[in-house]
Amino acid sequence: MPGSPGLPIFPSVLEHRVKNWVELQDALFAGSWNESLRRFRPTLAFRGMPDSRHDLATSLNRRGGNYSRQEHVMLRAFRKYARGTSNPCESLWDWLSLAQHHGLPTRLLDWTFSPYVALHFLSEDPDLYGVDGVVWSVDYRETNRVLPRPLKAQLQEEGADVFSAEMLASVAGDLATFDRLTRHPFVLFFEPPSLDERIINQFALFSVMNDASARLDTFLEKQKRGVRRLIVPAHLKQEVRDKLDQANITERVLFPGLDGLSRWLRRYYNPRPPGAPDKTQ
Template sequence: MSVPDRCDICSENEVRIRSWSELQEQLFQDSWNPEIGRFRSRYAFRGLSDTTYRLETTLTRLGGSYAELERHILRNFRKYAHRSVVERDSLWHWLSVAQHYGSPTRLLDWTYSPFVAMHFATANIDRFDTDGVIWAVNYLKAHRLLPEHLRLKLEAEGANVFTVEMLSESLPSFQELRRPEMLSAGEVVLFLEPPSIDDRIVNQFALFSVMSDPTAPLDGWLRDCPEIWRKIVIPAHLKWEIRDKLDQANITERVLFPGLDGLSHWLNRHYSPRR
């Protein structure tokens, strides 16, 4: 099968790459920052093994009356979890911990690292017959759409994304997300850095996104803001090459999930025959 020499632009925001080198070019596109004279990307990345997967949270995937169940799930998580696992007894600390340990939340996992996103797009070898995808969202532009009091909070801190401490001061409860000044801006998305609970969060260069309305799908919101995102499609036939090169670069489960579980997952995938 012949392969074109260049990217196939599927739409204004969707690019189907044709080689490893084109993938690097797409992921590091717009990373030059003339204000500081450095290459500093303002994109958050999320890799998925199947291009048809939506940007759904674990809370959404729960199904049923998940929006009504959200506060009950978090209340019970807080009740039964060790209190020593959080720095502060606040909504955003507990949400970060709950997300980290797999409890359903309205948070969605992202990473600052294009290579970590590549890992998650190619980690499931059972999906190597399916096109993968990496979503790239400019969090700086997304935050320009926030209500004024949140934009001013970022400016006062000289920050591009929120910390859990900043959100604990500005939005201490779920109800604050539905205040009139929030609703007047329509549905909004914000990005936050989780506390460094363990090496997994640090090694994955992790951050989260959260929608003001837990029932609003992020990919639906993005369709109305085409200037802030790109969708980079990885053809199935390129997955093995990308996977092997990531392994050579030490971007593996052994590093991203420190501990015996990560080591075992890496060994299982690394020594599986190509099929």
Template sequence: MTENRATTWNQLMDFLYEDAWTPALRRFRPSYAFRGLADAVFTLDTSLMRLGNDYASIEGHLLRNFKKYALHNVTEHDSFWYWLSVAQHHGLPTRLMDWTFSPYVALHFVTSSLDYYDRDGAIWCLNYKKVHQELPGSLGKLLEEEGADVFTVDMLRQIDSLHDFDDLANEPFALLFEPPSIDDRIVNQYALFSVISDPTISLSQWLESRPDMYRRIIIGHELKWEIRDKLDQANINERVLFPGLDGLSGWLRRQYIQPSGDDVISDCNPGEP
């Protein structure tokens, strides 16, 4: 695993777009998904893991009850992965984890919570092509036949449950898929999800023996205000990434807060996607 620390904007851009040039396409198209964290000490634990003891045993109950009670609010859909995506999107604890194709969106989540401006942040860069080299045969073949780099909900339709997903291989594996375009928030955040075939293993743990699949960029806390100002000027902010009155209010609240040296300024925005 490569880890670099960025203390200037230009340095940060170099790290984010490292290996981005793809000669076969003659384009800057990196094979990375990005996840921004407000504090560099945060790991890649899922929201399901944060429920505490015996969380794996209640995963099925959470999903079953979500579908039962959400039915009148969500258009009927026969895809299990559609329902899992909707649940994750609306805050249900799941084994999914949010990522983005956009390094700028990841930077937003590094700098969205002013509570963490006295701490270094981090961006995890996950090479989804290398992750998918370890897929079980049936899934690897499906991806190859589609000529795709990541899955969609429709491509995963043949897997009817997480139990079936977990049984596809003897060893845990990971994959990334794009959620359905449920609303503008998913579209604007250029979102995708990761999932591991074992709810008790975090992506951090899974990657420990696979250092060639990812790299991490540590972002010095002294750089956060510059990043935040430049993202706002580039229109990467709450108003765009969280369309609606909540995002608008969060954006306006932060616009009228001024940096004041080393003071910690309170803000209720989440520190991670």
């Protein structure tokens, strides 16, 4: 889930630098008690990134220039040439999810319901163990407060906090309609269709804004409520990685198939990074 490197500053976003594994666990699951359900059921989306300086630019944002204007052209071509695949797509949101899943630049951004999956993406690259990582978390109940009325009504009708592709299609069948729902910026989170085991195992969801050129970090900086950045210091990354491996949160599980197996083995048997601490305190 990495974004593009830069030097953004997030002065109004709640930021917390953890010191050790135990503090990290407490921070990841803070506020997860749901009093109405009497269960630990958080309403948080997580995104782990290996460098805390990475921003929340989408793949369209990172192209620069007027590339976002080509969004509909690329998606139209993708739908034309991908129809012979085995993935059934009924709505634009199915197609957009499939395109994002296979690397087409889109306005979508990858998130997960699982804090441990987020930690995996934070710690999967040993070459970046020398820099601090970050886990973003967003309470989608808070971002839902500023959704336009038709989208709020759809959530209420379904008794849901996040959307499905079908729910979105019932309100906006195309991106032009979606963008015209309101003039003010908003973000929503939706669960992609179960395209394959990778989507399922990563407990995935996507964020989408009503403007292809909009920046989510800029929006969240103004949102403030329910937004948090957990900084995982460089010295803690190796311990995080080792404990995730023990918990079976690995490429072999998150990327089912021979490619994921090879990625896991290549990293797992990688020599210990020079200067890595023997044990964190």
